Amino acid sequence: MTVESGQLFLQGNEACVEGALASDLKFFAGYPITPSTEIAEGLARRLPKTGGVFLQMEDEIACISAVIGSSWGGGKSMTATSGPGISLMQESIGYAAMSETPIVVVNVMRGGPSTGQPTRASQGDVMQTKHGAHGDYQVIAFAPASVQEMFDFTVDCFNYSEKYRVPAFLLSDAEIGHMRGLLTIPDKIKTVRRKEVGVRRSDEAYEVSNELVKPFPTFGRGNKAIVTGMTHSNEGTIEPENWRVHKDLVGRLSDKILKSRRDINKWELINEDAKTIVVAYGSSSFGPRDVATKNPDIGLLRLKSIWPLPEEPLSEVAGRCDQMLVCEMNLGQLYDPIKRVALESGCKKVELLSKMGGEPPTPGDVRDRLRKMGAL
């Protein structure tokens, strides 16, 4: 392992650096952008000392492209940016999904659209994470809510991107990225490596069904791999005119993630039997957590992963409670899909607390709203 176990006091972005190194990161390409730059700066210092490569590229498009290229060499590869950078990267994120390239993309979200609020937190990129590129595909996204989770979920991002050959996002924000706190690095960290053509290991990735995730033909091993963003068969031949190949491929890209929700999704539940449940994730969960821990009548479902949408816990909670409140730092991006699941599961009322401008919803904001809903 390339990081030492023990306790550290550091910034969320610095914890992400530790998590990436603990996951055996081999290649990072970045471009300066607030509020994610500390990740690039940290890796510029640390990565070369572990035998990895740090590269500052000419723009974010080049970063994501280089990261995908590097991943085909077989090593774990990552980039970190914020909303405008993600917007630029979208075409190649779609390429990574189509070519089934394991990569990790860290998005330290800031207020948008456009240049927006570079130094303030937001959750405005929830939908562009899932639907940013053209076409149908699925990704994995974790939403950390502490310095510790910036580390833990970075490791998870690598593990799941390797296991499912898919882009995995660490969906952080300026609040979490810049907050300082305690990080405990454990003695043992579980890391997963992709299943490779012609290589046999006793890894978790080998348990994934062959039907949905094919072994990875690493470059430079005589695989004569064909990697393409065009519609292709399982053997790599280009078949842009074949409707069945297209349907099967795009269907499989979605299925391999959606059918693995129980393996991927993580969440936390406080006061699960409460009749009013607040749903939140990342820094929008700070306020709700304070309210729920002080009031047994208010429950909190904190989503640790948001894509694929954790339908199982949402549906279970929605079936038990009378009303739900979704707290977000956007105009309701995750609210709509959550509302669909909740209403289908029998919950009668689902409301949105939208906090805009850079400050996470405070306990006061949440209590005011819950009073109006008759829960307090």
Added chain:
Amino acid sequence: MEVFEFFRQDSWPHLFCPGCGNGTVMNCFQRAFSELEMDLSKTAFVGGIGCSSRIPLYINSDAMHTTHGRAIAFATGLRLSRPDLKVVVFTGDGDLGAIGGNHFINGCRRNVDLTVICINNNIYGMTGGQASITTPHDFLSTTTPYGNKEYPFDLAEIAVAAGANYVARWTTRHVHELTKSIKAAIGKSGFSFVEAVSQCPTNFGRRNKMGEPTALLDWFKDSSIRRDKARAAAIDHVDLNLAGQITVGEFVNRDRDSYEKLIGVGNNGD
């Protein structure tokens, strides 16, 4: 290496039109590669989007067919994480100089050990003949029906200015010189760039009264001038390429340390 070993026979027939210059450049590349006695299990070929960017898919090695304009960026990541592989990029004028211009300039500047071969057919061929950044002034295309009023880019001059270690330009009429330059480029440590001015009879020639492939090749022959013979003209002429003359030759052959060497990654064969 035999032609049949070098190319993937299972992907034949290729998609290039009759008379296309891509076959000539592929042939030159295969000859250069064979003369260097290189191993296809220690290479990777990267392309962007466009006709020439499809060439990697026909070579019997690992191939990456990437997004439009980004081939050099993909290749940079691959090469830096696998310095044991010789990475070659096939690209076209639109892919390299228009949408990928930023990566081209910075690739030359960064000097990662890549060989970039640009087949410049002066047109967007795959999409049906739209003007590109190298379409000569006043020439016709589907998007310049009244003549191209922009001035063309000189890709080789950009590569020289941006710092590539090796820069050469030939046309598909210069097969021996082109083969020799490809060989030199592959053997070079650092960023090497070979521009092959090539014919697109279907989408460039037909609209510009040169519908026969041979008409375009004759035009290349008549308008090509070796740099050593045209040095004065080359210095004060910005729009050299096809604006009356095609300056060809080996423009730069220098030995700045490659990026890999400077950051201490892998071994780049020197």
